[in-house]
Each structure stands twice: as structure tokens, then as C-alpha cells.
Amino acid sequence: MTREILFALLLGYLFGSIPFGLLLTRLAGKGDVREIGSGNIGATNVLRTGSKPLAALTLVLDCLKATTAILLSQLLFGQLTGMIAAAGAMIGHLYPLWLKFRGGKGVATFLGVLIALLWPASLVYAGIWILLLLTIRISSVAGMAAAVSAPISAYLLHSSLFLMLLGFAVLVLWKHRENILRLRKGTEPRIGTKTSSAA
DSSP, X not given: OHHHHHHHHHHXXXXXXXXXXXXXXXHTTOOOGGGXXXXXXXXXXXXTTTOHHHHHHHHHHHHHHHHHHHHHXXXXXXXXXXXXXXXXXXXXXXXXXXXXXXXXXXXXXXXXXXXXXXXXXXXXXXXXXXHHHHHTOOHHHHHXXXXXXXXXXXXXXXXXXXXXXHXXXXXXXXXXXXXXXXXXXXXXXXXXXXXXXXX
């Protein structure tokens, strides 16, 4: 079982660490997304290239890479390895080896985890994320609120995933620590401005 756990963790990490935002913007001739805006590789920063389709595709792929890793791990190594692959995918996205451990902020990837492991929570997560994006239009607030909803949903659903999802939510909040400081100062921009923050 130890070998299966290690393989599941590695599989999740490899999928999670695929920097779709960076790859897509380069393929589209938009340059290095890390050199614009916040320097983040997530969908919100990709949006600063001026391409909504690229940003949307980045969001979808960052989400589905976690879902794919989990389902593939369960298929190859057994149902119980899904949680291990989920952890690998989150860590890979947040801290990819090939980008000197400077990855995204995990909001879309977290959603991908929920789709595979706790789909009712994914509906709540997506609903909160979209609602706040459409209303207050501050990407960091929407992403953090969605992340916090995951362990709450798990708790209300009496899911054994509560502690893992709580840990993931803490990681997402940690990656947004600079955004939190800007929110406290009242300087966090809204989506559509030149310096809006990545998710």
C-alpha cells in the first residue's frame, strides 16, 4: 500500500504542477504571464493579457487537472488513493518544482478536487465563487470565500474529508496573504483593473 500511496502522490503532483496559464499564454504569443500583473500563473492574471478565452481555458484546465489526477489514481491504485492524489495536485499547483515552487493560488484546483471527491460541496463552492465574482468583483475575496466553504460543506455533510479540506483551505488563504494585506489597506483592486489579483 505504501507504494500505491507514493505513486498516487507523485501522480497528483505531476498533474497539479502543469502550469497551464504559463503554457497557454506562451503558445498564444502573449509572452510570460509571470512578467505581468501580479506575476501569478492563474486565470485572473492570464485575463490581464487581454484574452478572456485564454483565461477561461486556464481556469477550466487548472480545475480539471486535479479531477483527472484523482480519478486516474483511483482507477490505477484503488479508491482510497484519491485523497492522496488530491493532496499531490494541490501541492503541485501551489508549489511546482519546475517554476521554483512559485505556483498559483489554488482556487480552481481546489474546485477540481471537490468535483472528484465531494461533488455537493463543489456546487456550493462554485456558486459562492461565481456569485462574489459577479457582485463584488474582487477575485481574491471570491476565491478565499469559496475555499472556506469547502470544509464547512464537508462538516455539514458529515464527510471524512473535513480535515483535509480544512488544510487545503488554509493553504489557499496562505497563498492569498498579500491580497489579505491589500484588502485591509483598501487597495485590493477589482476585476478589470490593471492590477487585479490572481486566484
